[in-house]
Amino acid sequence: MGVLGVIARRLDALIGPGVMLVFPLYASLRAIESPSTLDDQQWLTYWIIYSFITLFELSCWRILVWLPFWPYVKLLFCMWLVLPIFNGAAYIYENYVRKYVKIGGTVNGNYSEDRRKVLQMMSLDARKSVVQYVDKHGWAAVERAIKAAEKEVKKP
DSSP states (O other), X not given: OHHHHHXXXXXXXXXXXXXXXXXXXXXXXXXXHSSOSHHXXXXXXXXXXHHHHHHHHHHSHHHHTTOTTHHHHHHXXXXXXXXXXXXXXXXXXXXXXXXXXXXOOOOOSSOOHHHHHHHHTSOHHHHXXXXXXXXXXXXXXXXXXXXXXXXXXXXX
């Protein structure tokens, strides 16, 4: 098979560092600079899962050495975690981790103290929706919606 055989056998070593380290590093830096907290969740969760995978490998290396498919399983799993089409890390957080973690953290972004308090009073799902809405339409649109809702409540 020659060159193609070598490439196929070492695919994990050729693609792995880019998929598991370089792209997540770049995306994490972009997430830090963005005003939204949604991408922060994806990349913080990714790094936590990647750390657990690394600890698992360090602890079980004697067994993993005998499993020739392990590097490919790890590469595919990390691709699922990282690639934006899947956002696997966010999926794992939403469906498995979140129910065991007390929610009520802080709100990032360039929001005034009053706006942060409003966002912190919301559930994580509501907060995500509001942050997406603010990113798309601006905070003034949210304030108009709140005023309209207050008028509806006051009507007899």
